[in-house]
Amino acid sequence: MTTIDTDRLTQSTAWLGIGTTLAVAIPVVVAQLAGDVHELLRSPVGWWTAYLVFVAVLVADVRGWAGSQTTTGQRIVVAIMAVSGLVAVAMSPAYGFSVVLPIVTATAATFVIGFRPALVLTAGQAVLIMLVYVAVPGVGVGDAVLQGVAWGGFMGFAVFTVEVGAREGRAREHLAVLNDELAETNARLARTNVELEEAQRQLAVQSRTAERLRISRDLHDLIGHQLTALSLQLEAAGHRGAGAATDNVERSRAIARDLLGDVRDVVGRLREDGAHDDLAAALRDAATVAGPMAVELEVDDDALPTDAERATTVLRVVQESVTNAVRHADARNLWIRVGEAGSGVVVEVRDDGRGSPDLVPGHGLTGMRERVEAVGGTVETSTSAGGGFHLRASLPGPARP
Amino acid sequence: MxxxxxxxxxxxxxxxxxxxxxxxxxxxxxxxxxxxxxxxxxxxxxxxxxxxxxxxxxxxxxxxxxxxxxxxxxxxxxxxxxxxxxxxxxxxxxxxxxxxxxxxxxxxxxxxxxxxxxxxxxxxxxxxxxxxxxVQPAITAGLLERLGSRTADRPSLPVPPELTPREHDVLGLVAAGFPNREIAEALHLSAGTVKNHVSSILLKLGVRDRTQAVLRALELDLVDPSG
CATH class of the missing domain: 3.40.50.2300 (Response regulator)
Known part of the structure; x- marks a missing residue:
């Protein structure tokens, strides 16, 4: 935005230079029409030639003022302007407005070849103007020096003014670039933050699941086998006949069986119902995203798998989809549906993000596909530039080996 | 003892x-x-x-x-x-x-x-x-149910096979776990006849042994789990 303004100002300055230069010719034309041009110009042909060369070069290079690179062509343009401008001054020492041409040259030079070279050029022009006046009969050296210093000062003023404006423009441009970078860093930070929260939540869900399975395995391995053995020993003892203790043995046997039944129930719940309840909660967790994206989750509870393997797979698909949308899609909305499909379950995900004409699957999508295929399912995706992203993961019914 | x-x-x-x-x-x-x-x-x-x-x-x-x-x-x-x-x-x-x-x-x-x-x-x-x-039909039926296997959508057998009434009787007893000799006694048939019925049932259900026959029969609702 700032860049465009600076460019526009520069162009305006260039056209102003052209206008001023053209104005210089008006008194000359009037004098020509009046027939007394020789009072202004030492050689009308020489003056007009130099003047027209100056104007032609100036107009031809008007676009060059805004360029940031100094090319050899531009240096030549400035040189031609300087020479033709000074020739015009030399051809008309009695016509003070001719000095406007070196002033325009100094201004153009600041834009085109830079501040320091323009200052050097200006000094050179001032000296040459002084010499032109020295050569004029009837003008004293003191007056000539005064002319050189006055016009040199005027040209220097133009050069400095242009440079101050240019520096301000450059500073604004730099600021704008810094601002853009800051905004991008902010956006990246926000995305990272969302991902971090997402990762934390996944970790929490995973460690809950892992803990539950660990307890279930411990109950199974440590307590289950011992209780089974105890129960079998008591069964044998009961059959061997333990005399007065028979009653106690039989009651002990009943207690052992009840205990084992309880452990079985707990293990079963930890493995199945737990997984089911947790899945619904875990899906809701996964769909809760900080940041600007709205997630709409629709879950058909009857469709949720009860076995750990498929439940985990469904959860992974949803988690991965949310992460992908946050990370890559730039989406405002994400729709997720977990529903029944025949005896299986289907996860459908859609976003209104920027999509991509040629999707390159990353680790997330590849890993998701592998997981789904491991339980006999399929993943289909479709996307187009600006058309969002659509994913459909279908899992078959429970395993039937 | x-x-x-x-x-x-x-x-x-x-x-x-x-x-x-x-x-x-x-x-x-x-x-x-x-x-x-x-x-x-x-x-x-x-x-x-x-x-x-x-x-x-x-x-x-x-x-x-x-x-x-x-x-x-x-x-x-x-x-x-x-x-x-x-x-x-x-x-x-x-x-x-x-x-x-x-x-x-x-x-x-x-x-x-x-x-x-x-x-x-x-x-x-x-x-x-x-x-x-x-195979304890009552428990196995529940097991098939829980695993979602006891549904009519098994693609391999779209139409339940046509069993004769006699084969139905034999299948019921096979599902209850009885060996051929006891089935023969129960139905007043010769052991050879029961054997033939069982072979025919296995063929019609497309399975290779009695256990598979019971599972398939439970899946296809050909036997009453509680019986």
Missing amino acids: TTDRSSRGVVRVCLVDDQTLVREGIRGLLDLADDVEVVAEATDGDEGLAVIATHRPDVVLLDLRMPRLDGIGLLEELAARGAPMPAVLVLTTFNDDELVLRALRAGARGYLLKDVTLEQLVAAIHRLADGGTL
């Missing part, structure tokens, strides 16, 4: 379980039965295959969760060898529905929880030794 079957000889049993305490418990229990003899023990599937090959038991009591080769692996290996399959009774600590179903599909003839009573265990061993099965 616990059964009246001793007249038909001693049933030779192999015990395959990685838990020493459990093996001791079951052996201790079976020591009380005159007509069952534990001829060998093994602690995993590989050892199990070896002792089965050496001792040729009538019945194998098989744990499913074992290190190295597990129970399912042992069943699959037995089937792959093509040798006559011993009757395998799966013993589980927990209701490992999916594992049990896989074991039945892999050729096991029945399953029991490990904390059985002596009577249940001995009766089961004899039933299997006689050629029967122990």
